[in-house]
Amino acid sequence: MFIDGIDIAARRDLSGFALDVDRKIPLSGCTAIFGPSGAGKSTLLRLIAGFDRPDAGRIAFGDALWCDMSASVFTPAHQRPVGYMFQDGRLFPHLSVEKNLLYADRRSNAGDAPYTVSDIVEAFDLKPLLDRRPDTLSGGERQRAALARTMLTRPKLLLLDEPLSALDRGRKAEIMPYLDNLAGRFGVPALYVSHNVDEIVRLADETVILKAGRVEAVGATAAVLNAYGVDASTEAFDMGAVVTGVVADHDEAYHLTRVALGDGVISLPINKQKSVGEAVNIRIDARNVAIAASAPQDISIRNVLPAVITTMKRRPDSPFVDIVLRAGDATLQAQVTKAASDDLSLAPGGSVYALVKTASFEI
Amino acid sequence: MTPPDFSALWLTFRLAFLVTVILLVIGTPLAWWLANTRTRLKPAVEAIVALPLVLPPTVLGFYLLILFNPNSGLGGFWLSVTGDTLGFSFAGLVIASVIYSLPFAVQPLQAAFESVGKNLMEAAASLRAAPLDAFFTVAAPLSARGFLTAAVLSFAHTLGEFGVVLMVGGAIPGETRVVSIAIYEHVETLRYGEAHALSLILLAFSFVVLMVVYVFNRRHRVHVH
Numbered sequence: 300m301f302i303d304g305i306d307i308a309a310r311r312d313l314s315g316f317a318l319d320v321d322r323k324i325p326l327s328g329c330t331a332i333f334g335p336s337g338a339g340k341s342t343l344l345r346l347i348a349g350f351d352r353p354d355a356g357r358i359a360f361g362d363a364l365w366c367d368m369s370a371s372v373f374t375p376a377h378q379r380p381v382g383y384m385f386q387d388g389r390l391f392p393h394l395s396v397e398k399n400l401l402y403a404d405r406r407s408n409a410g411d412a413p414y415t416v417s418d419i420v421e422a423f424d425l426k427p428l429l430d431r432r433p434d435t436l437s438g439g440e441r442q443r444a445a446l447a448r449t450m451l452t453r454p455k456l457l458l459l460d461e462p463l464s465a466l467d468r469g470r471k472a473e474i475m476p477y478l479d480n481l482a483g484r485f486g487v488p489a490l491y492v493s494h495n496v497d498e499i500v501r502l503a504d505e506t507v508i509l510k511a512g513r514v515e516a517v518g519a520t521a522a523v524l525n526a527y528g529v530d531a532s533t534e535a536f537d538m539g540a541v542v543t544g545v546v547a548d549h550d551e552a553y554h555l556t557r558v559a560l561g562d563g564v565i566s567l568p569i570n571k572q573k574s575v576g577e578a579v580n581i582r583i584d585a586r587n588v589a590i591a592a593s594a595p596q597d598i599s600i601r602n603v604l605p606a607v608i609t610t611m612k613r614r615p616d617s618p619f620v621d622i623v624l625r626a627g628d629a630t631l632q633a634q635v636t637k638a639a640s641d642d643l644s645l646a647p648g649g650s651v652y653a654l655v656k657t658a659s660f661e662i
Numbered sequence: 663m664t665p666p667d668f669s670a671l672w673l674t675f676r677l678a679f680l681v682t683v684i685l686l687v688i689g690t691p692l693a694w695w696l697a698n699t700r701t702r703l704k705p706a707v708e709a710i711v712a713l714p715l716v717l718p719p720t721v722l723g724f725y726l727l728i729l730f731n732p733n734s735g736l737g738g739f740w741l742s743v744t745g746d747t748l749g750f751s752f753a754g755l756v757i758a759s760v761i762y763s764l765p766f767a768v769q770p771l772q773a774a775f776e777s778v779g780k781n782l783m784e785a786a787a788s789l790r791a792a793p794l795d796a797f798f799t800v801a802a803p804l805s806a807r808g809f810l811t812a813a814v815l816s817f818a819h820t821l822g823e824f825g826v827v828l829m830v831g832g833a834i835p836g837e838t839r840v841v842s843i844a845i846y847e848h849v850e851t852l853r854y855g856e857a858h859a860l861s862l863i864l865l866a867f868s869f870v871v872l873m874v875v876y877v878f879n880r881r882h883r884v885h886v887h
Contacts, residue, residue: 350784376787377796389785393803402799406790452789 302326302361302455302488309346309356309366318342318512321356326456326488329481331503331520333493339512340492344458347490348383349376360456380411382454382487386461388445390433396444397429403451412453414485422484423447423477439470443477450485457481457489463498471498478502479572496524500541500580519543521580525630540583542629546573561627563604565655588633589654590622592643602655606631608647613637620645624653631655663859669836670844671863677752677840678820681759685767685816686809688760693771694797698780712765719762723829726758730830755831755838759820766815774808775801807879814875818868 308321318339324330332340345351347358349365357367365374390399404416420426423443433441442462449457462478463471479502482489493499499506499520506523508515516523521541544558544565555566558579565581573579595603606624613620620640624631631653635645645651696708714722730748731737740748748754778801786796802809824842831838833847841860848857 348788350787376784377790377792381788383785383788385781385785385788387781389781391782391785391800391804393800402786402791403789406795448789 305347305456305490306359307343307347307356309353309358311342311346311351311353313339313342313512316512318346320509320512320514322507322514322517324490324507325505325517326490328483328504329489329491329502331491331493331499331506332509333496333499333503333506333524334509334515336494338494338509340494340509341460342512343509344383344460344490344492347456348381348458349374349379350383380455381458382449382452382456383458384442384446384449384460384462386465388433388441390436390441390445390448392433394433395429396425396431396433396436399433399444399448400425400429400451403448407451407453409453411455412450412485412487414450416451419447419450423450437470438466439473442466442470442474446474446477454487457487459489459491461492461494464493464495475501476572496541497582500524500582540585540630540632542581542583542626542631543578544581544629546575546577546579548575560629561604561606561625563602563626565602565604583631583655585621585632585634587656588624588631590624590633590635590639590643590645591652591654592645592649594652595654598654600654600656604631604653604655606651606653608645608649608651611640611645611647624651626653664856666835666839667844667856667860670839670841671860673752673836673839674821674841677755677759678817680756681763681820682767682813682816684756684760685763686813689764689767689771689812689816693768694775694801696768696772697775711768714762715765719823719825720829722762723758723826726754726761726826726830730754730757749830750832750834750838752837755827755840758826758830759823762823762826763816763819766819767812770808770811770815771805774805774811778804810875810878814871818871821864821868 304323304325306323309318310320311318316339320343332343334340342351346353346366352373353366353368355368357369357372358365360379363374364372365379366372390396391402394402400416400419409415414422420429423446425444425447428436428440428444433444436444442465446462459478463474466474481487491499491503503520505518506520507517508523508527516527521543524541542560544560547557547559547564549556549569549571550566551569554569556569556571556573557564557566558581560581567581589600591603604626606626608622609625609630610623611620612622618636618638619634620637622633622635622640622645624633633653643651692711696704696711727749728734729736730740732741732747737748740746740753744753746753748757782800782804783796786800787793791799822842823840824846827838827840827843831840831843833839833843841864845857845860848854848860
């Protein structure tokens with residue numbers, strides 16, 4: 300049975316606000332649940348997992364009704380075919396890594412997924428860690444083992460609750476490749492809770508934006524984040540633009556991955572997790588985009604995209620103008636000074652070149 | 663040592679062992695409930711469990727004696743089922759000791775269960791472990807020290823009980839004459855030699871058991887965050 304979404308119409312009162320969601324959350328590949336801290340993201344995930352009961356409402360996963368408070372239907376957490384990965388891993392401290400994995404394996408049905416324990420051990424590079432106790436693992440190793448253990452519940456739906464937020468930058472980069480394309484590699488849809496834009500841009504195909512307990516938007520990651528980012532520049536989400544391009548090639552000599560975007564090409568630090576031809580999301584901070592009126596020569600910035608200005612917004616009491624540009628299908632944002640904007644006679648509809656620093660692509 | 667003293671020792675150990683087993687069986691679910699419940703009744707139940715810690719054994723013994731009377735509900739029920747009275751019997755002693763030592767089993771277990779916490783039980787549920795499965799495979803092994811402490815304290819406390827036994831059991835040889843009563847009788851009759859022998863056995867035994875516990879706790883330190 301193919302399940303394309305989870306129907307959730309539920310309400311749960313929390314101190315200060317209520318989570319109140321009435322939406323079908325799409326499940327294709329990886330869907331992010333994004334919002335500021337305290338928006339109710341984890342609460343929503345816990346309702347889906349069955350750790351908490353809603354005060355009212357129902358939750359259905361395809362034909363399976365997991366919860367209907369008006370009919371006193373409630374499937375307890377251990378009977379729902381979901382895998383839950385916790386922010387803090389929650390490996391069992393009295394068991395070795397291997398026994399933690401086997402704990403999940405023994406309680407799941409091997410026929411529910413096309414992989415074995417040894418497949419998972421290999422996929423997450425856990426062989427050297429199997430005999431270790433959880434308290435001897437680094438944060439990154441711990442999350443890797445926890446993710447592997449979650450996969451061995453052979454879930455029909457993967458719930459990831461801020462799996463990277465307890466890690467520092469270095470550890471994040473270390474575990475990111477294991478989270479990449481989880482849905483595609485193991486054939487299970489995932490809901491990924493995070494308040495980190497970079498993670499979502501890299502991992503999620505679709506995004507649900509949650510704010511103060513309510514769903515603000517649902518849709519393709521790039522479109523949703525852009526729509527939200529543009530009209531909420533006063534919010535904490537001043538994140539610039541997210542664009543979707545196609546991987547053109549990997550340049551081993553220069554350690555670059557080139558991504559085709561509209562009529563131009565941009566280069567990123569090499570990332571071979573992405574295969575040639577694959578669509579990728581890239582985040583571009585508005586402050587890292589400069590504008591040239593004519594094609595620039597002799598310049599260190601490699602990423603030059605022909606673009607057309609769509610809107611310009613002069614910020615009151617600020618030296619800056621917020622400019623929205625179109626480069627092919629992609630929407631970019633740039634922040635330039637009012638002085639430069641007037642010098643170059645920039646105006647909506649004008650053809651320009653957007654200059655993007657390579658360094659701004661690191662995600 | 664005289665045959666009656668051997669008999670008193672044997673009786674005491676039998677009583678302590680039986681009481682410990684019963685306390686672990688009924689104390690575990692009670693402690694689990696106390697560790698996890700959010701009912702407003704919790705403080706009341708905790709207070710009842712802790713009562714034997716502060717109540718004079720004679721008070722507890724007095725109420726139990728009344729309860730064991732064949733004219734009361736429990737005493738009458740026992741008489742009709744077993745044909746025996748509860749007062750001044752081994753069975754009565756077991757029931758009295760279970761009540762008297764209850765806090766020594768429940769409190770260490772409750773503390774151990776509380777330190778295991780909700781998080782790991784949620785993790786177990788997310789790995790498809792049903793509640794009982796999760797209890798035996800996660801909560802119980804992580805509470806090993808709590809179980810050991812509960813067992814040792816229950817055993818030792820029953821071993822050393824005196825006032826309650828005197829009230830509800832008396833000193834019937836082979837039935838209710840436990841070591842502490844025997845020692846008391848020896849001292850009363852100025853037979854210090856026999857009192858010394860029995861006292862020394864209890865002292866040595868208690869010391870060895872406690873040392874074993876501390877050695878075990880050093881070796882098997884389970885970290886739970």
